[in-house]
Amino acid sequence: MNKMIIDYRPIGIIHSTHTNPEKTPIQPVYARDCVGKVEIDIQYLPGLKDIDGFSYIYLLYHLHRVHSVKLTVVPFLDTVERGVFATRAPSRPNPIGLSLVELLRREDNILHVRGVDILDGTPLLDIKPYSSRFEGIESKRNGWQDAIDQSTAEERGRRKFKS
Amino acid sequence: MNKMIIDYRPIGIIHSTHTNPEKTPIQPVYARDCVGKVEIDIQYLPGLKDIDGFSYIYLLYHLHRVHSVKLTVVPFLDTVERGVFATRAPSRPNPIGLSLVELLRREDNILHVRGVDILDGTPLLDIKPYSSRFEGIESKRNGWQDAIDQSTAEERGRRKFKS
Numbered sequence: 423m424n425k426m427i428i429d430y431r432p433i434g435i436i437h438s439t440h441t442n443p444e445k446t447p448i449q450p451v452y453a454r455d456c457v458g459k460v461e462i463d464i465q466y467l468p469g470l471k472d473i474d475g476f477s478y479i480y481l482l483y484h485l486h487r488v489h490s491v492k493l494t495v496v497p498f499l500d501t502v503e504r505g506v507f508a509t510r511a512p513s514r515p516n517p518i519g520l521s522l523v524e525l526l527r528r529e530d531n532i533l534h535v536r537g538v539d540i541l542d543g544t545p546l547l548d549i550k551p552y553s554s555r556f557e558g559i560e561s562k563r564n565g566w567q568d569a570i571d572q573s574t575a576e577e578r579g580r581r582k583f584k585s
Numbered sequence: 586m587n588k589m590i591i592d593y594r595p596i597g598i599i600h601s602t603h604t605n606p607e608k609t610p611i612q613p614v615y616a617r618d619c620v621g622k623v624e625i626d627i628q629y630l631p632g633l634k635d636i637d638g639f640s641y642i643y644l645l646y647h648l649h650r651v652h653s654v655k656l657t658v659v660p661f662l663d664t665v666e667r668g669v670f671a672t673r674a675p676s677r678p679n680p681i682g683l684s685l686v687e688l689l690r691r692e693d694n695i696l697h698v699r700g701v702d703i704l705d706g707t708p709l710l711d712i713k714p715y716s717s718r719f720e721g722i723e724s725k726r727n728g729w730q731d732a733i734d735q736s737t738a739e740e741r742g743r744r745k746f747k748s
Binding site: 451518567 | 629635710713
């Protein structure tokens, strides 16, 4: 199974104001003021039909600045080492990023979005609509994150980003 | 940008009771009774540390049975053609699947999960913890899905799957 190689190609590019990984917020919730543009290659334009109806969309993207895998990491929100699959840290075996962003509007093949915690120039892999019906879950247990109070999370999550 | 090729390798395999794509529920919410096992390659075991603390996890996987791209599709829940990026249909340019499943328990490198809408033998790409803090959003607009009443969605979403 491990011998299988899966080839993907970018379907577009994400434009944001974040050019420094050290100063990029770690999740959309800490990047509420950050707007950005998702530019989809024009050949895929028909695939964007009806997306305007959704308030939130998932962006799946390739974390192109990641060049090493770490199976345990100290997450930005925490001070203790955790398994990488229990975190959203980028140093994953397959460096796929997932962000739930607010869709403000569409202009042809450009999506204007808010809550962008993504580095400028990141290759886009896929877009999926967020559905309250599928994913509007109130989870009781959020692992190690439950021990981190809101203001600490906010401070650490925004990192050096200032609006 | 489109010339860039991104290579991923499976980190494990998803075991489920779904062997027929025609009878597989389309989302975890329509597969509430379906339990399955996520088997992570033993080399990645350290990456699973602390994942047990989370009630829900995202599975990202390669839709390995998809061999054609369709930019517009009639979603299972609907009767009208929609842009593929406004749906969760599999025939995407990069066939990455995303399911939010309930984590029941872990045994070493095996995760027992519930809400499995995934075909047996599907290659796993990544696991991410679901966080109420990041993704517990009550979306006001769910596009074309808002027009579909709950019982119709339930019936279409479960497809031919019977518990």
